[in-house]
Amino acid sequence: MHIAVLAGDGIGQEIMVEALRVLGAMDLPDLCLDHADVGGAAYHKHGHPLPPETLELVEAADAVLFGAVGDPSCDNLERHLRPEQAVLGLRKEMETFANLRPAKMFAGMEDASGLKPEIARTIDIVIVRELNGDVYFGEKGMRKTADGLREGYDVMSYDESEVRRIGHVAFKTAMGRGKRLCSVDKANVLETSQLWRDVMIELSAEYPEVELSHMYVDNAAMQLVREPKQFDVVVTGNMFGDILSDAAAMLTGSIGMLPSASLAEDGSGMYEPCHGSAPDIAGEGSANPLATILSVAMMLRYTLNVPDAADAIEAAVSRVLDQGLRTPDIFSEGCTPASTVEMGDAVVEELVAAMAS
Ligand code: IPM
Ligand code: MG
Numbered sequence: 001m002h003i004a005v006l007a008g009d010g011i012g013q014e015i016m017v018e019a020l021r022v023l024g025a026m027d028l029p030d031l032c033l034d035h036a037d038v039g040g041a042a043y044h045k046h047g048h049p050l051p052p053e054t055l056e057l058v059e060a061a062d063a064v065l066f067g068a069v070g071d072p073s074c075d076n077l078e079r080h081l082r083p084e085q086a087v088l089g090l091r092k093e094m095e096t097f098a099n100l101r102p103a104k105m106f107a108g109m110e111d112a113s114g115l116k117p118e119i120a121r122t123i124d125i126v127i128v129r130e131l132n133g134d135v136y137f138g139e140k141g142m143r144k145t146a147d148g149l150r151e152g153y154d155v156m157s158y159d160e161s162e163v164r165r166i167g168h169v170a171f172k173t174a175m176g177r178g179k180r181l182c183s184v185d186k187a188n189v190l191e192t193s194q195l196w197r198d199v200m201i202e203l204s205a206e207y208p209e210v211e212l213s214h215m216y217v218d219n220a221a222m223q224l225v226r227e228p229k230q231f232d233v234v235v236t237g238n239m240f241g242d243i244l245s246d247a248a249a250m251l252t253g254s255i256g257m258l259p260s261a262s263l264a265e266d267g268s269g270m271y272e273p274c275h276g277s278a279p280d281i282a283g284e285g286s287a288n289p290l291a292t293i294l295s296v297a298m299m300l301r302y303t304l305n306v307p308d309a310a311d312a313i314e315a316a317v318s319r320v321l322d323q324g325l326r327t328p329d330i331f332s333e334g335c336t337p338a339s340t341v342e343m344g345d346a347v348v349e350e351l352v353a354a355m356a357s
Contacts, residue, residue: 001030001032002032002034002060002063003032003061003062004036004058004061004065005020005033005034005035005036006054006058007041008039008083008086008277009039009040009069009070009083010071010276010278010282011067011277011281011287012066012277014285014287015289015291016067016292017344018293019293019296020033021344022293023296025348025351025352026300027355028304028309036053036054036058038069038083038086039070040070040071040073042086043074043077043083048081049082049086050086058093061268062268063303063304064271066272066295067273067277067292068275069084069087069276069277070277071277072279083277091131091132091262094270095264096269096270097166097263098131098169099127099261099262100128100262100298101126101127101241101245101248101249101274102127103127103245103252103258104124104125105120105122105123105124106252106257106318107322109253109321109330110253111332112253113253120251120252120253123228123229123248124229125228126233126234127233127234127244127248128166128234128235128241129236129238130236132162133157133158133238134157134192134238136238137238138154138156138157139155140154140155156239157192158195160195160199165265168203169263170183171210173233174207174233175210177233179209179210180210180231180232181210181211181212181235183196183213183214183215184214184215184216184235185197185236185237186218187214192237197214217236221243221247224248225247225251228248228251234248245258246274249275254288256273256275256291256329256330257294257330258273258274258275259272259273260273260274260298261299261302263302267303268303269302271299272295273294286328286339286340287327288329288330288343289340289343293347296313297310297311297314300313312355313351316350316354319350325338325342325343325346326338327340327343
């Protein structure tokens with residue numbers, strides 16, 4: 001198996017080091033890691049956020065392990081040269097249309113959530129976000145209106161095959177969990193959403209065991225913070241999924257905890273933390289590496305097909321949190337403060353101890 005490692009910008013570098021130490025501790029045979037530049041780091045070195053040598057490596061890889069991109073020094077570049085474009089380019093290139101973003105409360109972390117502990121404790125949601133279409137990839141541009149005003153536009157659309165393929169992933173995900181699927185749209189306003197809803201209803205005939213419900217996105221945002229336990233699996237489009245997944249992540253205490261998997265039809269995938277490059281804390285050694293470490297676990301589960309190894313990493317993370325170790329983003333009174341490296345050390349130690357016993 002070939003894994004392309006793209007650490008990227010800001011805290012991406014620090015958290016990737018810890019994630020790779022955890023992967024190394026698993027001692028899996030036949031893993032080949034290749035590193036390449038991406039994002040602002042790649043722009044400064046090669047003049048493009050997703051240079052051809054990186055793309056080549058990615059094309060040959062079974063999985064991509066991705067850190068984060070985003071670099072304030074690139075904010076004024078033309079859009080196609082900005083670091084974020086690397087993520088979008090990779091998603092398109094690899095055809096990773098299905099983005100799984102689990103938001104689950106770890107025991108003992110309730111105090112880090114903004115919700116009341118008794119509500120926070122119940123969070124266990126998987127957001128299935130479509131990742132290759134929607135307003136993200138439609139025709140876009142700047143033009144002048146007839147009156148000479150500047151006008152920006154971005155076209156939103158989905159065709160039924162795009163909705164169907166993400167729908168299947170969502171229904172299957174629900175089958176493997178609580179068998180409840182909530183499809184989130186804005187069908188009261190958008191034609192794109194009406195089609196989305198129609199197709200989800202058609203698909204539900206193939207999954208009679210799954211209880212399908214529908215919710216408008218504004219209401220979904222409210223329900224997520226009001227009573228998160230009503231959600232098991234949520235399926236939604238690219239744009240709504242972007243927004244709702246950040247909210248869901250934060251409910252669990254910190255976006256620094258949340259991994260993600262972006263999967264293609266053939267099982268290849270890109271694995272990355274849900275958070276960004278956090279330039280304000282980059283280089284301080286205070287970033288939380290757990291989202292990236294848990295992304296490694298998702299990679300082992302979904303692309304490398306070693307679910308036991310994935311379980312072992314997730315269990316090690318749980319035990320480290322049980323010990324009270326906390327990076328600043330999840331720190332609460334009575335806990336032990338930890339740096340990025342100390343958190344990585346602790347997970348590796350737990351893994352090694354578990355494998356020895
Ligand atoms: C995410 C990010 C990306 C997105 C950005 C970096 C393009 O916010 O993965 O959620 O909007 O999809
Ligand atoms: Mg986002």
